Amino acid sequence: MKQIFMAGIGASLLLTTASFITNLPGVIPGRQINSAVAQSPQKQQALKLVLAAEKQILVKDQQGKQKVNWQALKGQAVVKPGDILRYTLTGENTSDRPLKNLTLNQPIPKGMIYILKSANFTGDAKITYSIDGGSSFVTNPTFKFTLPNGKLETKPAPATAYTHIRLQLPLIAAKTTVKLTYQTQVR
Structure with a gap:
């Protein structure tokens, strides 16, 4: 009885292993031994993205006028409430062909407030914003309020409500x- 039971377990393991092996990529099942398998080389990403952050440093020049400098944040950088940070998202098309209809979504980091109208992109692109965690994007986010008299009023969303920036690039x-820059303030 034990031998039959062990044979049954062995047969079921063999069948399970055979069906598993035929589903592995790169393994040709026995029934397709005459077919050719074409493998493509690993694709190189056409768009290389880099995000950098800088902290605003205010200094006075020789005439006593205040000047803005930007200091790169690296490693364990320390920022405090009220500090202004500038983010730069750089996208490099490393391919030999144009890239069309790209959308880049950039979240506003937690603990930061987006500085309104600070997003800057030179070139043909559309910049939109989200105030709902990236579910929807519009050019000018607004909130609807119900007034005490029951009427609805629409107002621009405050900077604290912004959660994402979207850059839509046709080409x-x-x-x-290409570069997108925007600024935030530490809460």
Whole structure:
């Protein structure tokens, strides 16, 4: 009885293993031994994205006028409430062909407040914003309020409500770089 039971377990393991092996990528099942398998080389990403952050440093020049400098944040950088940070999202098209209809979503980091109208992109792109965690994007986010008399009023969303920035690019030419900058303030 034990031998039959062990044979049954062995047969079921063999069948399970055979069906598992035929579903592995790169393994040709026995019934398809005459077919050819074409493998493509690993695709290189056409768009290389880099995000950098800088802290605003205010200094006075020789005439006593205040000047803005930007200091790169690296490693364990320390920021405090009220500090202004500038983020730069750089996208480099490393391919030999143009990239069309790209959408880049950038979250506003937690603990930060987006500085209204600080997003800047030179070139042909549409910048939109989200105030609902990235579910929807519009050019000018608004809130609807119900007034005591029952009427609805629409007001611009406050900077504290912004959660994401979206950049829609119709075209990035081959071997070119694009940059989006925006500023936030530490809460």
